[in-house]
Amino acid sequence: MNRALMHVIQLMVLCGALLVSGCDLRQRMYDQPKYEAHEATTFFDNGLTSRGPIEGTIARGQLRLDAHLFTGKVNGELATVLPPSIPFGKDLLERGHERFDIYCSPCHGRTGEGNGMIVQRGLKQPPSFHEARLREAAIGHYFEVMTNGFGAMYSYASRVPVEDRWAIAAYVRALQFSQRADFDKLPAQDQGQLP
Amino acid sequence: MAQVFHRSINWVAKFSIIAILGLVGGLFSVLLNINRLDYVSGVGVARDQPVPFSHKHHVTGMGLDCRYCHTSVETSAFAGIPPVETCMTCHSLIWTEAPLLEPVRAAFRDDVPLQWTRVHDLPDFVYFKHNIHVSKGIGCTTCHGAVDQMPLMKKAETLNMEWCLSCHRNPAQFIRPRDRVFDVNWTPPADQELRGQQLVKDYNVRVSQLTDCSVCHL
Numbered sequence: 001m002n003r004a005l006m007h008v009i010q011l012m013v014l015c016g017a018l019l020v021s022g023c024d025l026r027q028r029m030y031d032q033p034k035y036e037a038h039e040a041t042t043f044f045d046n047g048l049t050s051r052g053p054i055e056g057t058i059a060r061g062q063l064r065l066d067a068h069l070f071t072g073k074v075n076g077e078l079a080t081v082l083p084p085s086i087p088f089g090k091d092l093l094e095r096g097h098e099r100f101d102i103y104c105s106p107c108h109g110r111t112g113e114g115n116g117m118i119v120q121r122g123l124k125q126p127p128s129f130h131e132a133r134l135r136e137a138a139i140g141h142y143f144e145v146m147t148n149g150f151g152a153m154y155s156y157a158s159r160v161p162v163e164d165r166w167a168i169a170a171y172v173r174a175l176q177f178s179q180r181a182d183f184d185k186l187p188a189q190d191q192g193q194l195p
Numbered sequence: 196m197a198q199v200f201h202r203s204i205n206w207v208a209k210f211s212i213i214a215i216l217g218l219v220g221g222l223f224s225v226l227l228n229i230n231r232l233d234y235v236s237g238v239g240v241a242r243d244q245p246v247p248f249s250h251k252h253h254v255t256g257m258g259l260d261c262r263y264c265h266t267s268v269e270t271s272a273f274a275g276i277p278p279v280e281t282c283m284t285c286h287s288l289i290w291t292e293a294p295l296l297e298p299v300r301a302a303f304r305d306d307v308p309l310q311w312t313r314v315h316d317l318p319d320f321v322y323f324k325h326n327i328h329v330s331k332g333i334g335c336t337t338c339h340g341a342v343d344q345m346p347l348m349k350k351a352e353t354l355n356m357e358w359c360l361s362c363h364r365n366p367a368q369f370i371r372p373r374d375r376v377f378d379v380n381w382t383p384p385a386d387q388e389l390r391g392q393q394l395v396k397d398y399n400v401r402v403s404q405l406t407d408c409s410v411c412h413l
Contacts, residue, residue, distance in 0.1 A: 030318040030320075036273075118285055159281070
């Protein structure tokens with residue numbers, strides 16, 4: 001009988017050990033020896049797992065030769081038209097509308113008057129897009145400001161891709177136009193809406 | 196050989212059969228349900244963070260869109276934790292002296308990233324992708340809860356597999372129009388089931404494949 005009891009105890013210890021090792025294995029599967037996005041590392045000095053490109057190198061497909069598209073300038077002058085690779089149309093304006101509301105409206109306001117919520121809470125007020133100076137500014141100016149920042153405004157180059165920056169610039173133009181539209185050119189339906 | 200146990204002790208043998216069955220059953224139900232406990236899944240628990248960032252203030256108070264900070268949510272698996280540059284876009288001019296924001300300023304000054312504590316962390320054998328969910332009409336609040344009402348970030352759902360599957364088996368109950376995905380105020384309409392089925396069709400969600408192992412465990 002004592003031997004039988006010993007066997008039972010041995011079996012129980014074995015089962016217990018298996019269960020505990022299961023927890024450990026489970027934990028190791030949950031957190032595998034690989035890095036997730038933004039996970040910290042001790043391997044590199046700065047603690048980042050992601051490596052930036054080596055200075056002076058360009059990744060395949062990221063050579064930016066098209067000055068008009070990537071800098072908003074043609075021969076050093078601010079571009080007055082969209083780059084040829086950005087086709088103008090309703091899609092572009094709708095995309096610009098959406099991106100403007102996400103990234104620009106917090107300060108510039110949804111109508112571009114410069115009275116966004118962040119401004120109401122104390123940020124320096126940006127100029128209205130409806131001033132004569134900005135109405136007359138080249139479209140490349142808006143792209144250039146979004147890309148490099150201007151005054152208190154930070155660069156949005158790392159947050160808004162190139163195509164979206166052009167879409168926003170086009171939408172700013174549409175906003176400006178919306179405030180100074182010719183009454184006679186409005187569709188009859190819209191004319192009826194005005195007092 | 197004399198009897199070791201008296202006959203009146205027989206009930207112990209009978210009782211122990213039931214007790215062992217109960218014990219084994221109990222152990223199983225504990226093992227099966229342990230991941231459903233908030234204590235284990237971390238639902239509703241605010242973690243220690245270097246800065247007590249309030250989504251409520253920034254989303255409800257300031258009206259910022261989710262994508263203002265989580266810029267890669269539409270294009271990559273990871274929604275993106277904003278670099279301190281994004282914080283400093285405003286906080287280089289607003290609340291510039293606030294002691295609470297000193298870690299942000301220090302990180303910006305010294306070019307050392309802030310180390311946030313991850314709130315939503317899936318096991319490494321799950322390959323979740325934000326971009327596909329967002330583009331198929333699954334809204335932020337469906338999984339993350341009312342983030343716009345959270346002064347401190349908390350998990351709203353267990354993120355257990357049974358929870359994932361509850362939607363993968365029938366996405367029609369949660370799917371919403373694409374243009375409402377980032378709308379924190381969206382609530383399912385009364386006829387959600389009907390509209391959802393239409394959206395599942397419109398967005399070409401192949402429900403029969405959504406429960407394949409390889410969909411999440413590549």
